[in-house]
Amino acid sequence: MTEAIEEAFRAEWGRVVATLIRLTGDWDLAEECTQEAFARAMAHWPQDGVPRRPGAWLTTTARNRALDRIRRAAAETNRLADLATIGSPEASTEDSFPDDRLKLMFTCCHPALPLEAQVALTLRTLTGMTTPEIARAFLVPEPTMAQRLVRAKRKIHNARIPYRVPPPSLLPERTSGVLGVLYLLFNQGYSNYSLVDEAIRLTRVLVSLMPHTPEASGLLALMLFHNSRRDTRLDASGDLVTLEDQDRSRWDQELIEEGIAVLDAALEQGHPGPYQLQAAIAACHATAPTASDTDWPRIAMLYEAMLRLNPSPVIELNRAVAVAMASGPSEGLALLDSLQDKLTGYHLLPATRADFLRRLGRIPEAAEAYREALELAPTDAERRFLTRRLSELDSA
Amino acid sequence: MRYMLMICDDGAKLESPAELDAKPDHVAWMRDLDERDMSRGRYLMRPPAEAKTVRVRDGKELVSDGPFAETKEWVAGVELIECADLDEAIAIASAHEAAGRYPIEIRPYWED
Structure with a gap:
């Protein structure tokens, strides 16, 4: 019962x-x-x-x-x-x-509310997570979270934020706001599975209520692919395991199959967007039986499509990685030069260059790039990873 | 629901009421509001350089020259509107001819 x-x-x-x-x-x-x-x-x-x-x-x-x-x-x-x-x-x-949840989602994710309040209010009203549970999930004291919710509700009332699905003129922009909140929830929950599950559940609801919004389906597919690797992402000591080294036999095939079905249905609608493209890239990884079977030319093409929608140096860096995998590290290396100014201080730029140089056999240059990356790396896990790579170079 | 739209400026190119009334896009915006019976008043203020600030300390009036706070951008004019909800107020504000150059602050009235 x-x-x-x-x-x-x-x-x-x-x-x-x-x-x-x-x-x-x-x-x-x-x-x-x-x-x-x-x-x-x-x-x-x-x-x-x-x-x-x-x-x-x-x-x-x-x-x-x-x-x-x-x-x-x-x-x-x-x-x-x-x-x-x-x-x-x-x-x-x-x-x-009638189902009013769509109105509720749009009101909770209204741009007049601060982002952290949008996230908290979405969880409280749509999933029934309690205030103490939400506070714990976001590592803030309970009174802080309670006040955040009170303020958000007061603002909705006092500024009269409407309770409705926005009119067509506002719909695309507001929908991407809702999707952003759901994706944030999902990423925030990377190490907190209850948030991940709630994010997926809410995205399923959104997809069922907006079946003709392919980006919503794209986001759901992306979450399903990421979640299929949930159990293989960290090793026994809690260190990150790269995609290449993950045990693919432990990826959740049921989630992958569902992700592919959801993504195909979305792409058929003929309006690709950033979430669908990210999901399509995730699908390339999810369906490759081994790392060396990965369809890198397709991934490089998908990153190019993403760049056309939304130019960003981080996406350019990802494209360079895909190009290096598809056509060789010297092709990738050429693409990195133009990123030097745009990604100053970003540790993944020297880390990527180091990887390309290592594969080209240019060991001293690779070691120097690893050391540069090591200085910029923001987390212990990443520093451990780079140190390991550097010592492998020395012993090679 | 009533809101105050505070239209900002930085004084780079001050426009008089007469100059504003000669701008077709501004006139069209005002006419639209009037036709929809949403305007509840509009005021254009002289720049903060011409402001005086008064404070009362121990019963004594202290008048100083200039605004109470120096800011790069300041409220140049206000439009009082009455409309259905915040989304409508946002739409009205973003249609203002100055919205592409300066921020417009939307403040709901304190109603209950």
């Missing part, structure tokens, strides 16, 4: 909250009444059994709770007009609550 309630919690929380916000316009009331509806489920379902439509049961229960509270408050302040919206017949047809 607790399993059925937990399942309903994960599946229905966001939907119930989203509906209650539409009906009451009050975010706190919506959360509290949804919480109470789940508490009632916990008390009643074990005896009465799980209702035929748990979502409708929960929404109706939460709505009645809200109705009670608004009625009581209205009686106190004599503002019966407040009842008109929530008590309307449209709202009380038990089986046909």
Whole structure:
């Protein structure tokens, strides 16, 4: 039974909250009444059994709770007009609550809110993660997180940030804002699997609600490919394992197959974007039986397409790596020269040059580039990796 | 919902009300707001160099020359608007002819 309630919690929380916000316009009331509806489920379902439509049961229960509270408050302040919206017949047809989660996502990710508040509010309202859980996931004290959520909700109310799916003129820009928040959530959760799972779950919801937005599907596919390598990314001592050295037999084939299906459906719509292209690159890695089977010419081409959409020196660097793999390290080396000024201080530039020089047998130059990278590397794990490479050079 | 749009300037090229009224894109923006009955007032201020600042300390008036804070950009004019929500206010602000050159701050009224 607790399993059925937990399942309903994960599946229905966001939907119930989203509906209650539409009906009451009050975010706190919506959360509290949804919480109470789940508490009632916990008390009643074990005896009465799980209702035929748990979502409708929960929404109706939460709505009645809200109705009670608004009625009581209205009686106190004599503002019966407040009842008109929530008590309307449209709202009380038990089986046909429209899905308001898309509105909720766009409002949570409104550009007038600070990014960290967008992320926290998305988690709180759409997944039902509690404030202490969110605080722990982002390594901030609980009162800080609580205040962040309060401020965000206050701003939505005070500045009247609309609760709706944006009109077509704003939709592309606002959609990329939502996708950015979901991807941030996913990356933030790199070492926190519950966040990763929530990010994927929310992206699935977004894809189901916006089936004709290929970038949403592209993001979902990208997450699935990354997640398929979850168990092979770190070695026993917690060090990073490069893609080349990961144990591919332990990659999750089911996730890879789903990622490919999602990506193909997205690409068929004929509007490629940055997430679809990144997913297509991830797919090249995910489907290569061994590292040496990787389709590097295709990856180089995909990076080129990304550069056309969004010029960036980091993407140019990645393209140089792909070109070096496809056509040889001297071709890659030629591409690095133009990046010197644009990526000053970025450790992966000398690290990449070092790798190309090593493969060309230019050992002293490679060693010098590794030492340069070592000085710039920001984390211990990366310094350990570069030190290992450098010592392999010396012994060669 | 009411908002105040604060249109900034840095004084590089000051325009008088008459000069502004002669700019077709500015006139079109104002006419659009008026036709939609959204404007609740508009004011153009003289630059901060012409400001006086008053403080009262121990019951004594202290008047100083200039603005209360020196900033590179300052509020040159305000437009008070009434519209449906923040997205509409953002759309109105970004359609202002100065939006391509200077920031425009949108402040919701304190309503409850």
